[in-house]
Amino acid sequence: MTEQTLFKVTVDGITIEVPAGTTILQAARQIGGEVAPPAMCYYSKLKGSGGKCRTCLVEVAKGSEKDPRPMPKLVASCRTTVMDGMEVKNITSEKVLDARAGVVEFLLLNHPLDCPICDQAGECHLQDLSFDHGKSKTRFEFQKRTFKKHDLGKNIQLHMTRCILCYRCVFTADQLTNKRVHGILDRGDHAEIATHIEKSLDNEFIGNVIDVCPVGALTDKTFRFKNRVWFLKPMDAHRDCPTCSGRVTLWNRGDEVYRVTARKDEWGEIEDTPDGEPGWICNTCRFDKKNASDWVIEGPREISRASVISQGHYSGKVGTTKPTETFLAVNGGRAPHLLMDIHDESEVNQQNIHLGQIQGPSHGDTFNKIENAS
Numbered sequence: 338m339t340e341q342t343l344f345k346v347t348v349d350g351i352t353i354e355v356p357a358g359t360t361i362l363q364a365a366r367q368i369g370g371e372v373a374p375p376a377m378c379y380y381s382k383l384k385g386s387g388g389k390c391r392t393c394l395v396e397v398a399k400g401s402e403k404d405p406r407p408m409p410k411l412v413a414s415c416r417t418t419v420m421d422g423m424e425v426k427n428i429t430s431e432k433v434l435d436a437r438a439g440v441v442e443f444l445l446l447n448h449p450l451d452c453p454i455c456d457q458a459g460e461c462h463l464q465d466l467s468f469d470h471g472k473s474k475t476r477f478e479f480q481k482r483t484f485k486k487h488d489l490g491k492n493i494q495l496h497m498t499r500c501i502l503c504y505r506c507v508f509t510a511d512q513l514t515n516k517r518v519h520g521i522l523d524r525g526d527h528a529e530i531a532t533h534i535e536k537s538l539d540n541e542f543i544g545n546v547i548d549v550c551p552v553g554a555l556t557d558k559t560f561r562f563k564n565r566v567w568f569l570k571p572m573d574a575h576r577d578c579p580t581c582s583g584r585v586t587l588w589n590r591g592d593e594v595y596r597v598t599a600r601k602d603e604w605g606e607i608e609d610t611p612d613g614e615p616g617w618i619c620n621t622c623r624f625d626k627k628n629a630s631d632w633v634i635e636g637p638r639e640i641s642r643a644s645v646i647s648q649g650h651y652s653g654k655v656g657t658t659k660p661t662e663t664f665l666a667v668n669g670g671r672a673p674h675l676l677m678d679i680h681d682e683s684e685v686n687q688q689n690i691h692l693g694q695i696q697g698p699s700h701g702d703t704f705n706k707i708e709n710a711s
């Protein structure tokens with residue numbers, strides 16, 4: 338066995354050793370947490386991905402031990418390999434944070450702010466990115482782009498206005514199916530995902546484009562508008578599938594299966610199966626097996642990726658952890674004024690009183706009076 342050359346690389350002050358040829362992004366992911374730059378187009382399971390979105394930009398403060406000069410410009414960490422002795426700044430670099438805020442602003446120029454009705458809300462990478470690096474206002478004064486609607490068939494819904502042209506779905510179709518029927522047509526401002534002559538995406542593995550899409554541009558028609566992801570309980574499950582690994586996450590409410598997805602890791606990418614292969618799933622498992630009886634349930638899924646779903650009282654274990662805090666603890670030790678009856682304070686709910694005759698419902702002063710008296 339030949340010995341692997343290891344390079345020392347420091348990211349945000351943390352040093353690790355990685356094999357030569359590792360990208361800065363992969364090295365940072367090995368350290369983990371906030372040190373890892375966000376990635377909207379790179380997807381480790383898809384060959385050739387990365388280099389499109391610039392969200393993963395980092396500053397190389399020292400090129401290597403042999404040539405310690407800093408790199409003159411910020412570099413895309415998903416496409417730049419480490420050198421021995423390299424020093425990289427991600428969240429510790431003002432320049433990076435400023436550039437990332439600019440990239441988010443650009444990504445949002447044409448992206449509709451329709452999160453309240455978007456099925457990807459709660460697990461959207463762009464939503465998380467805007468939360469971390471976005472501005473509260475836009476400087477864009479023009480009309481956002483609109484597109485002619487394309488029907489991609491019975492299972493996959495395309496919302497082109499949400500697409501950030503990351504190419505992940507194109508690589509997925511190229512690498513998982515024997516004939517890609519969709520792609521990015523036209524150039525510049527006109528570039529769009531389409532099938533050119535209306536065709537449906539119906540290869541048995543094409544459903545995986547839904548899982549790789551970082552935004553809500555490609556969503557599952559069988560789940561559309563049915564529920565919000567944060568109300569659902571993700572459960573690991575498997576079935577003996579002749580086509581794919583059969584290892585999935587079921588998104589349940591009660592006993593009802595609302596959605597089936599592949600299992601995802603902390604970077605939001607498809608998790609590997611125990612034999613080290615990416616756990617892509619087939620359309621039959623994803624779209625047709627919506628009965629709990631179709632599956633062997635393994636147990637609750639831990640959502641390890643930081644997202645809206647794993648925030649707050651869920652503590653990273655969605656649907657499995659009951660909140661342990663008491664009202665007193667979250668209310669700064671003050672007991673709740675739950676014994677106050679609102680009907681004593683206002684006549685608004687009394688049927689025999691004409692609404693037009695009410696002097697006015699309770700307001701701040703009423704409650705302050707009660708609080709001061711107690």
Ligand code: SF4
Pocket residue numbers: 499500501502503504505506507530546549550551552554555
């Ligand atoms: S549809 Fe989604 S996966 Fe495909 S290019 Fe657009 S954003 Fe990327």
Ligand code: FES
Pocket residue numbers: 375376377378379387388389390391392393394413414415416
């Ligand atoms: S993740 Fe590196 S350029 Fe998009």
